[in-house]
Amino acid sequence: MSSYKFVISLLLYCFVCYSQNTDTIDVYYYQSIVNKIINYGLQEGKAYEMLEELTSIGPRLSGSIESWKAIKWAEKKMLTLGFENVHIQPVTVPHWIRGQVEEAYIVNGKEKLSICALGGSIATSDGGIIAEVIEVRSIEELQQKKEQAKGKIIFWNRHMDKSKFNQGSAYGEAAFQRTQGAIEAARVGGLASISRSLTTAYDDVPHTGVMYYNDSLPKVPAAAISTKSADYLSQKLKNDSHLKVYLKLTCQTLPDTISANVIGEIRGTEKPEEIIVLGGHIDSWDKGTGAHDDGAGCVHVIEALRILKDLNLRPKRTIRAVMFINEENGLRGGNAYAENLLKSEKHIFALESDAGGFTPRGFGITADSITFEKIRKLESFLKTIDVDRISKGGGGVDISPLGKLGVPTAGLRVDGHKYFDYHHSDNDTVDKVHPRELELGAIEIAIFVYLISELGL
Numbered sequence: 101m102s103s104y105k106f107v108i109s110l111l112l113y114c115f116v117c118y119s120q121n122t123d124t125i126d127v128y129y130y131q132s133i134v135n136k137i138i139n140y141g142l143q144e145g146k147a148y149e150m151l152e153e154l155t156s157i158g159p160r161l162s163g164s165i166e167s168w169k170a171i172k173w174a175e176k177k178m179l180t181l182g183f184e185n186v187h188i189q190p191v192t193v194p195h196w197i198r199g200q201v202e203e204a205y206i207v208n209g210k211e212k213l214s215i216c217a218l219g220g221s222i223a224t225s226d227g228g229i230i231a232e233v234i235e236v237r238s239i240e241e242l243q244q245k246k247e248q249a250k251g252k253i254i255f256w257n258r259h260m261d262k263s264k265f266n267q268g269s270a271y272g273e274a275a276f277q278r279t280q281g282a283i284e285a286a287r288v289g290g291l292a293s294i295s296r297s298l299t300t301a302y303d304d305v306p307h308t309g310v311m312y313y314n315d316s317l318p319k320v321p322a323a324a325i326s327t328k329s330a331d332y333l334s335q336k337l338k339n340d341s342h343l344k345v346y347l348k349l350t351c352q353t354l355p356d357t358i359s360a361n362v363i364g365e366i367r368g369t370e371k372p373e374e375i376i377v378l379g380g381h382i383d384s385w386d387k388g389t390g391a392h393d394d395g396a397g398c399v400h401v402i403e404a405l406r407i408l409k410d411l412n413l414r415p416k417r418t419i420r421a422v423m424f425i426n427e428e429n430g431l432r433g434g435n436a437y438a439e440n441l442l443k444s445e446k447h448i449f450a451l452e453s454d455a456g457g458f459t460p461r462g463f464g465i466t467a468d469s470i471t472f473e474k475i476r477k478l479e480s481f482l483k484t485i486d487v488d489r490i491s492k493g494g495g496g497v498d499i500s501p502l503g504k505l506g507v508p509t510a511g512l513r514v515d516g517h518k519y520f521d522y523h524h525s526d527n528d529t530v531d532k533v534h535p536r537e538l539e540l541g542a543i544e545i546a547i548f549v550y551l552i553s554e555l556g557l
């Protein structure tokens with residue numbers, strides 16, 4: 101470069117630094133690193149390959165042999181990739197198993213209904229349950245019909261609201277029937293709870309998920325029913341309000357067992373005691389193979405660190421990957437991590453990817469307004485790959501205990517329109533994940549946390 105060009109470049113550089121008003125962000129320097137991360141990730145990405153490895157283990161419900169195999173896979177992967185301080189953190193987890201039989205049909209005609217047990221449900225008696233059915237869409241409606249509900253199977257048929265753009269909030273509104281259905285059924289003397297699957301997909305695949313009991317009420321079996329079977333049963337009930345349904349489940353809860361979080365990191369060069377945590381959850385439900393939920397989040401995190409490491413981008417602050425156990429039915433991994441923080445360390449930021457491996461959009465952030473504004477200044481670096489939507493409100497279940505301790509939290513935002521088609525069901529398999537979309541999530545995280553590790557919060 102000629103000296104003339106050098107002076108012009110220097111002047112331009114100073115002007116850019118000044119005009120950005122971002123303290124001392126060296127825009128040219130960091131943009132060149134961002135470009136490197138993007139090029140390398142898109143050319144040499146390993147996220148999908150890792151997701152294939154992880155999901156080939158099978159579904160990974162807490163306490164299962166597969167979940168332990170996944171923990172060992174993650175530990176070995178981090179060691180192979182040269183992460184530092186790789187270790188597992190023991191966590192005691194619940195151990196529920198589905199059992200061999202889950203069956204339901206309309207007694208008259210033996211017409212099969214597509215159901216599956218909800219996670220945590222008790223079994224039916226060996227002979228199953230045969231009872232009339234009452235259909236409701238809300239707890240209030242069940243209360244109004246409580247005299248008719250006694251001795252019946254409570255059939256919750258609340259649809260997820262398709263008209264909501266944000267399907268996460270539609271899920272949140274309809275989730276009570278799965279989580280509270282058995283409690284409310286028991287409260288009115290019902291024999292079992294069957295709830296419409298939390299999806300807008302119209303198919304014959306039931307979606308499982310966590311459910312709860314209230315210790316002061318009897319426990320009744322709880323199942324999810326596919327959207328097609330729910331509509332079919334609803335139609336049949338219109339013609340015959342006395343029809344009977346047979347339900348049999350053989351699931352059971354075993355004693356708690358030992359499991360683990362998996363942890364690895366790239367140590368910071370200047371402030372290693374300042375920690376940026378990246379999380380995904382290594383457990384999944386026992387339907388499908390947990391590809392989007394949350395195999396994608398796990399490989400996002402490992403891949404983000406791998407890219408930084410391969411590019412020899414040593415961060416100033418420590419970037420730590422945590423594969424949390426037991427997000428789906430207990431949060432024991434997230435709690436164990438937050439309860440065992442080292443006094444010598446300061447967690448400055450926590451990010452979770454648990455929205456699936458779809459095209460990324462940006463981040464949702466929960467932080468005080470000063471921190472939020474600092475983070476928002478990074479938007480321009482994320483524009484190159486169209487992931488610059490940084491908005492208020494976000495985090496993740498596993499990092500919520502850190503949030504309660506005052507750590508700013510973030511959640512990866514993705515295009516979420518298909519997520520609930522797959523969520524907690526046999527549909528959640530690796531073929532539903534697009535390699536390029538998945539990789540872009542890891543690239544976005546790598547850029548974001550590298551910049552935070554350089555600039556601090």
Ligand SMILES: [Zn+2]
Nearest residue numbers: 393394427454
């Ligand atoms: Zn999840």
